[in-house]
Amino acid sequence: MQAEIITIGDELLIGQVIDTNSAYIAKALNKIGVSVYQITSIQDDRDHILKALEEAESRADIIIITGGLGPTKDDITKKTIAAYFNDTLVPNAAVLKNIESIWKQFNRQVLLQVNKDQALVPSRAEVLMNVLGTAPGMWLEKDNKTFVSLPGVPYEMRALVSQQVIPKLKDKYHCPFILHKTLLVYGLGESTLADRIASWEDALPKHIKLAYLPSLGKMRLRLSAKSFETDNIKKEVDFQIEKLLPLIEKEFFGFEDEDGNEEAVIAKQLTKRGKSLAIAESCTGGKLAQLFTSIAGASQYLKGGVVTYSTQSKIDVLGVSESIINEYSVVSAQVAEAMAQKVRQLYKSDYAIATTGNAGPTKGDSNAEVGTVFIAIATKNVVYSEVFNFGSHRAKVISKAVSKALEMLQKEIFKN
Numbered sequence: 001m002q003a004e005i006i007t008i009g010d011e012l013l014i015g016q017v018i019d020t021n022s023a024y025i026a027k028a029l030n031k032i033g034v035s036v037y038q039i040t041s042i043q044d045d046r047d048h049i050l051k052a053l054e055e056a057e058s059r060a061d062i063i064i065i066t067g068g069l070g071p072t073k074d075d076i077t078k079k080t081i082a083a084y085f086n087d088t089l090v091p092n093a094a095v096l097k098n099i100e101s102i103w104k105q106f107n108r109q110v111l112l113q114v115n116k117d118q119a120l121v122p123s124r125a126e127v128l129m130n131v132l133g134t135a136p137g138m139w140l141e142k143d144n145k146t147f148v149s150l151p152g153v154p155y156e157m158r159a160l161v162s163q164q165v166i167p168k169l170k171d172k173y174h175c176p177f178i179l180h181k182t183l184l185v186y187g188l189g190e191s192t193l194a195d196r197i198a199s200w201e202d203a204l205p206k207h208i209k210l211a212y213l214p215s216l217g218k219m220r221l222r223l224s225a226k227s228f229e230t231d232n233i234k235k236e237v238d239f240q241i242e243k244l245l246p247l248i249e250k251e252f253f254g255f256e257d258e259d260g261n262e263e264a265v266i267a268k269q270l271t272k273r274g275k276s277l278a279i280a281e282s283c284t285g286g287k288l289a290q291l292f293t294s295i296a297g298a299s300q301y302l303k304g305g306v307v308t309y310s311t312q313s314k315i316d317v318l319g320v321s322e323s324i325i326n327e328y329s330v331v332s333a334q335v336a337e338a339m340a341q342k343v344r345q346l347y348k349s350d351y352a353i354a355t356t357g358n359a360g361p362t363k364g365d366s367n368a369e370v371g372t373v374f375i376a377i378a379t380k381n382v383v384y385s386e387v388f389n390f391g392s393h394r395a396k397v398i399s400k401a402v403s404k405a406l407e408m409l410q411k412e413i414f415k416n
Contacts, residue, residue, distance in 0.1 A: 061145060090123045179225050181241065183221045209225070277352070329368060336354050340377060344378045359371075386408065
């Protein structure tokens with residue numbers, strides 16, 4: 001079973017808005033055994049939309065469209081879909097009632113006709129009620145193909161996909177189980193890793209695919225397989241992983257969480273163990289804290305964090321000794337470790353992590369070379385730090401520092 005995703009909006013094509021909808025939909029479809037054949041972003045243009053729908057129908061069984069369902073004149077998706085199905089738009093009383101309810105609750109302005117017109121839907125469409133917004137989702141079928149049109153607002157789209165689209169697709173189609181297992185590997189470049197596991201890779205069964213996914217400071221190895229026999233495919237993939245692990249024993253760090261990030265793995269482990277975390281950041285500027293607070297339930301383990309970006313704030317907020325800073329520099333192992341200890345004590349946490357460094361382009365309050373970063377871990381029993389040089393590109397320095405901090409923290413948590 002194959003799907004195609006079409007995202008509509010000029011804002012996507014000029015880079016004003018990043019398309020996160022496609023990633024969410026693709027992951028949701030993959031979990032129920034639907035493979036995404038193609039993702040296409042197009043203009044708010046009638047001819048362009050019609051052509052994209054025609055081409056998608058020729059390739060896929062399921063076509064999911066997002067965007068272009070607003071009340072303004074440039075939102076033409078609904079009219080164009082009606083034209084594609086040789087259909088007409090008709091008012092839907094339930095949608096209008098939903099619009100009026102939302103308007104009364106959240107908007108003090110007069111409900112205009114253009115807003116009421118959002119209750120118009122193709123007569124052949126099954127309405128997917130959008131309780132979070134005024135633009136409804138629409139489900140249409142043609143020649144055994146399924147078309148789903150969804151609003152482009154991410155939180156509205158996600159609710160419709162998880163609560164209505166995916167359950168309906170599962171009821172309609174019998175799809176194979178798709179399994180992805182991703183291993184995290186640190187300290188090996190792509191070519192070195194590929195050379196080391198070449199014999200194992202060559203011996204993989206044809207129905208199990210391997211992908212190398214490199215990123216700053218780490219490598220992800222993803223094994224993928226598809227089958228209608230769930231238990232058998234799980235056993236096969238696990239068997240192949242057992243053969244792989246001895247080849248990367250020192251560099252293997254763990255399995256990636258299904259959410260696709262180390263912070264989710266750490267969050268899960270801290271919650272499971274009933275442990276807590278505090279964060280002190282300088283050169284990473286709050287990015288570590290942002291990663292954790294973006295995960296629902298962070299309050300269960302994250303006690304708090306501080307961004308002590310200036311030298312003085314490290315003294316005033318965290319209580320780092322001014323004499324230590326003067327003797328060793330603000331970018332040093334001693335200061336990083338003091339930051340970690342102080343923030344752990346401040347929040348009374350089980351673990352703490354701290355970063356201090358020169359991300360560039362200038363050296364700031366320290367003579368340490370640009371790209372130098374110290375990362376420290378503190379627990380109730382130990383404090384230690386490591387030093388790295390992540391180069392001279394500011395964005396890369398910060399990104400690598402965040403990645404390495406997560407790696408160090410995860411290693412410390414898994415020691416116990």
